[in-house]
Amino acid sequence: MTMQYTCEVEIAVARARVVELMADGNRAAEWMPGLASYRAVEGERGRPGSVSELRFDGVPGSGEMIEKVERRDEEHLDVVYLLGPVRNVVHNRFVELPDGRTQWTAEHIFHLPPGMVEGIGEQGQTGFRTNTQRSMETFKAWCEANA
Structure with missing residues (x-):
């Protein structure tokens, strides 16, 4: 089952600075609430082919997840997150606007075990989207303060 x-x-x-800041695992805890550690397991963190372990404490969804960077270029950062039986494929797209700002679009495709989508329900699915939007707004504010 999928939820998208x-x-x-x-x-x-x-755009170049936005992508640079997003891929900088050393500073991720500054904008990612609850991030306790971000450890490279394989490859250079934030680069295609890299695998990292992220550990979150004290927030909903606390625990460990694996991050696999599949693509990174000036316009894209595609990442897969693995948390137990859940696989979240995230296609980040960064479009440079004429005035120098960046439009960031994040498409999330959750691959869930059978029955989990129904268990989450429409309200839960809305919560995922709301949390993602909140995280993006947090990154935006942090990015603008640290550009």
């Missing part, structure tokens, strides 16, 4: 949604935000920072 897209969120979007505009950031008042040039």
Whole structure:
């Protein structure tokens, strides 16, 4: 079963800097609430082919997840997150706007075990989208303050 949604935000920072800041695992805890550790397991963190372990504490969804970077270029950052039986494929797209801002679009495709989508329900699915949008707004504010 899959659950899919897209969120979007505009950031008042040039695209190259946005992608650079997003891929910088050393600073991820500054904008990712509850991130306790972000450890490279394989390859250079944030680069295609890399595998990292993220551990979250004290927030809903606390625990460990694996991050696999599949693609990174000036316009895309495609990542797969694995958390138990859940696989979340995230296609991040960064479009440079004429005024120097960046439009960030994040498409999330959750691959869930049978019955989990029904168990989450429509309200839960809305919660996933709301949390993603909130996280994107948090990154936007942090990015604009650290550009």
